[in-house]
Amino acid sequence: MIQAVLFDLDGTLADTALDLGGALNTLLARHNxxxxxxxxxxxxxSHGAAGLLKLGAGITPDHPDYAQWRTEYLDxxxxxxxxxxxxxxGVNELIAELDQRGIKWGIITNKPMRFTDxxxxxxxxAIPPAVVVSGDTCGESKPSVKPMFHACKQIQTEPQHTLYVGDAERDIQAGRNAGMKTVLAEWGYIAPEDQTETWQPDYRIASPLDLLKIL
Structure with missing residues (x-):
């Protein structure tokens, strides 16, 4: 009996790549x-500032200038x-149907609260989320289970009665380790080299409305 569906944000509910990428390319142009x-x-x-800075400038978190680059990028x-x-x-149609069925929905993202809020x-x-957990809400972000348990506590549901939908390996890991059923959003930001078959989600869906077939 599924009582709640929780979602990743970037690449699952919202197509944020144009703004994430626009910010990256503006920064790259500034640095020639x-x-x-x-x-x-x-x-x-889906890998946030760290993934995009590695892609664009070859800057990784162990680089001495990473903090400066990250600040510039986020600004x-x-x-x-x-x-x-x-x-x-299809996202709004899905959310409206969840509401009709009395199923709560919410967001668990690694995006900082600075942006999610x-x-x-x-x-x-169509219906506001019952809970939003950001990457810095709990002091730990996915694949930690802390955000998963925090969200369930906020909406008073048990993990075993919850679906978690995301497009990254850490989403599947966090959901599974928290005792939730996991759903891979195949329309999301998945790289060609990602071996999604090794992630072992409980379900895979090609579009948001496909979720209704699972419920």
């Missing part, structure tokens, strides 16, 4: 580096976080 294509950006968009993203971002087709209200969800 070549722009990255949207196809390249989409494969790394640039902050100036355009909702410019081109939109919900994926502003972005989520602008996305135009």
């Amino acid at each position: 580096l070549p722009a990255k294509s949207m196809d390249e950006i989409r494969t790394q968009a 640039e993203y902050d100036s355009r976080y909702a410019q081109d971002t939109a919900l994926f087709d 502003k972005l989520v209200p602008k996305l135009g969800f």
